[in-house]
Amino acid sequence: MSGISAEQVAHIANLARIDLSPEEIATLTAELDQIVDSVAKVTEVATPDVPATSHPIPLENVFRDDVVGETLTVEQALAGAPDHDGSRFRVSAILGEEQ
């Protein structure tokens, strides 16, 4: 077993900004342990002499002319927003009391 703890899953959930319930953390801890155990097999063949591939078809220097293209209007950009003031997205406080 890779030994993933519930505390670790809770920490990861916090990093990923998902407010998981205690039951979800318990389930995910067990599942994650099983999945990570299984996929850890990649380390068997990933020896230092093998280069990593991040992108299947290598491309270099993808440029375009520096001209303004089609952009969304303010109305279009705000159309799907849960809350806005007509020109900006509106959110709740950025900082909590302890910050």
Added chain:
Amino acid sequence: MSDDIIRLSASELGERLAAHEISAVEATQASLDRIAAVDGGVNAFLHVATDAALTAARDIDRRRGSGEKLGPLAGVPIAVKDVLVTTDMPTTAGSRILEGWVPPYDATSVRLVREAGLIPIGKTNMDEFAMGSSTEHSAYGPTHNPWALDRIPGGSGGGSAAAVAAFEAPIALGSDTGGSIRQPAHVTGTVGVKPTYGAVSRYGAIAMASSLDQIGPVSRTVLDSALLHDIIGKHDHHDSTSLRDRWPSMAEAVRTADVSGMRIGVIRQLDGEGFQQGVLDRFHESLALLEKAGAEIVEVNTPNFEYAISAYYLIMPAEASSNLAKFDSVRFGLRVTPEGGGTVEDVMAATREAGFGAEVKRRIILGTYALSAGYYDAYYGSAQKVRTLVQRDFNAAFAQVDVVASPTAPTTAFKLGEKSDDPMAMYLNDIATIPANLAGVPGISLPAGLAAEDGLPVGIQFVAPARADERLYTVGGALEKLLEAEWGGRLLDQAPDLTQLIAAQEGAR
């Protein structure tokens, strides 16, 4: 009349439209009527765009009536996977977090099909954010396989495949990250193609794993996929990974398909253990037909494919965890404020808890873990090295053969619910399709027949080198012709009567 229309392939319908024998409004209405009749039992559609489709159809009829020269599929209805953003239809990617969202722009592939005169008739169901192999992870309920309503239609693009198999639409758009076009084709007796990575623009496709995702055609015939591929396979400056190649006509490759002298490699690692007997039987019969038609069948060895699923289930969640960070309750979609309020981060965490389903959370957590300090090199770094090894396996194979072949998936359609509690068992469905995504190479699945033990469809997959997509259409077109000569028609002609299946199901309730 309308029953005849819905059974026409897209290319046949296109010819009848061009000859003024059928109008675009009639073709669109026939699809809409079929959806109204059967989609209560299939659940392939999340949204049906009745008014917009009929308006677009009237416009095509007017243009054709005024003598305008239109493309081969002008006036043909098309279903669009809900992962592609559309200005006139809500786009949810199968998630609650985007329920009711109407995007401010069209995906490039959608724009191209509109420009070619196709009629988008609706958005198709899918696993949430394309994460799954069965559509059971859709927030809006699963899609049912038109061959047997208690079975999965494949995933993530089960909606597009089922819509085509149920004659609700002649053709559809899909997306394929680890097999989401090809595996649904396999279990529904239809055709699906994942083009070379970068051949079709991903602009406006809600990203799961950006280095693996690719948009492609879903259809009932190989020629129809080729015609759609020719329409959407264009360079797009909105996608920095879009290729600038000049492509040959895929439709021409189907029409002139000839496999004599073609070398086909059978992947030893995907031909035996873990595969259902009926799947292997149909696979080998197809190979025998191709051999009789002049192809040379040899065995190829891909020792690193064994590690492909593991690498995929590290790379894909890692990329997905980053891509899904955009669902933050600020610019679009759901916002849930915790009791008593909270900071923007509290709102974000409450929204993502309420808006994402279990599989999406599982993959975000797995991906965040794989990318976190202390584990990055062991997991994500190693997975990227396996990606190199899988590419080398393909390169070695393609030094010997023109295309490689395997069954598309290990089994026929399993029952809804059968694997939904076992993530690892679900992930193994993609064993034969994932290597192509890791390497960026193109693949096709087309019907190979029915498995003797359960009477359900089986697909055969061909994979070609990067940028050699036309070989898929050569071998696919040739095999389809050989098989249909054996069957005396299309495989879907053998499908049970869907209205009777639905009536029986309702009677049993």
